[in-house]
Amino acid sequence: MxxxxxxxxxxxxxxxxxxxxxxxxxxxxxxxxxxxxxxxxxxxxxxxxxxxxxxxxxxxxxxxxxxxxxxxxxxxxxxxxxxxxxxxxxxxxxxxxxxxxxxxxxxxxxxxxxxxxxxxxxxxxxxxxxxxxxxxxxxxxxxxxxxxxxxxxxxxxxxxxxxxxxxxxxxxxxxxxxxxTDELQGAAAADYLVKDLHLLRAAAISDHEAYGQGLADAFMSRLTALGGTVTGRLDLDPARPDAASYLQSMKDAGAQAIYYGGGTPGGGCHVRAQMKASFPANEATPFLGGDGIAQDPACVGAAGDNSAGIYGTVPIVDASTLASAAHTIHEFKGAFG
Missing domain, CATH: 3.40.50.2300 (Response regulator)
Structure with a gap:
């Protein structure tokens, strides 16, 4: 070797x-x-x-x-x-x-x-x-x-x-x-939903992949531990990402937000667009997910006019929040824009 x-x-x-x-x-x-x-x-x-x-x-x-x-x-x-x-x-x-x-x-x-x-x-x-x-x-x-x-x-x-x-x-x-690791993203999203958005009832959707299923499982477990309620769970078929009937049933069950475990190609952001038929639009009904959708222009495009109110976790420190990184960030932007 x-x-x-x-x-x-x-x-x-x-x-x-x-x-x-x-x-x-x-x-x-x-x-x-x-x-x-x-x-x-x-x-x-x-x-x-x-x-x-x-x-x-x-x-x-x-x-x-x-x-x-x-x-x-x-x-x-x-x-x-x-x-x-x-x-x-x-x-x-x-x-x-x-x-x-x-x-x-x-x-x-x-x-x-x-x-x-x-x-x-x-x-x-x-x-x-x-x-x-x-x-x-x-x-x-x-x-x-x-x-x-x-x-x-x-x-x-x-x-x-x-x-x-x-x-x-x-x-x-x-x-x-x-x-x-991924499971901490789901838990962090549940923390944000309860502690920052002050909501306790959410439905979960995953994209039929281990990544998305793990995120959704961790979100559900953490939300329950925080005293919240998971109103339902759907494992979405990416080939047919139609969740309209599920979304309506979750609205009837009192869901205040939707958590999506998966990436943009799995159809989750199309689900965000579909939510408008059942839930109050944009920030009135938060849509949370992991780094598979975070800051993704394709996700924003797929969500259409219901793109406001999307929240995504990223499993790494945000350097812009660190005072010690400010000089390096400034120099980097000067070099690469």
């Missing part, structure tokens, strides 16, 4: 040959390369390109590290507008083919991560993801009992996902991330 934890070896200094001048020529600084694998084209580019620019900004402002030049090797893991796991794995193999690549940043998508982690793990290549939030990438437990409405643990296998142990053939950990 080639270890990528051997920076010193990768950075062996080659002395330049003596030139005609009597003044010796300083040796060229060795270069360390960092791979970057993100969906920089397609539907996720709106989030991935700013992340890439943030990486570029850091390298521009920190061009050397302990005497080494730092350079980026960038790869796109999107194909036909969507992240493609097999392409991500191929990108990792291309990083491994370059002995000067000592680590990688990425990916954005959990499905891509599940293909990339075993490849990188077997070679000892460190990975840091700025965005993936599926719990099974870093642990063997999908849903802890306190955040499951049934009050039992759900392991990754039961959720239909490989566990963290399954993804690490070398039995070492090489994968790190900046985000928290």
């Amino acid at each position: 080639r270890s990528r934890l051997r920076i010193a070896a990768a950075g062996a200094v080659v002395l330049a040959s003596a030139c005609a001048s009597s003044t010796p020529t300083a040796p060229a600084a060795p270069t360390l390369r960092i791979g970057v694998d993100l969906p920089i084209s397609g539907g996720e580019a709106r989030a991935a390109v700013p992340a890439l620019n943030g990486i570029r900004f850091f390298v521009q402002t920190h061009p050397t590290l302990d005497g080494y030049n730092v350079a980026l090797v960038t790869a796109d893991d999107a194909s036909r507008g969507m992240p493609k796991p097999s392409l991500g794995a191929a990108n990792v193999r291309s990083f491994l083919a370059d002995p000067s690549v000592v680590a990688m940043i990425g990916p954005f998508d959990a499905g891509v991560a599940r293909k990339e982690i075993p490849v990188a793990n077997a070679a000892g290549l460190a990975m840091i993801s700025p965005a993936t939030s599926n719990p099974c990438l870093t642990r063997n437990l999908f849903m802890p009992a306190p955040l499951n409405p049934a009050h039992i643990e759900i392991d990754c296998k039961a959720a239909g996902l490989p566990s963290a142990a399954d993804l690490r053939p070398a039995h070492i950990n090489n994968f790190f991330r900046l985000t928290t």
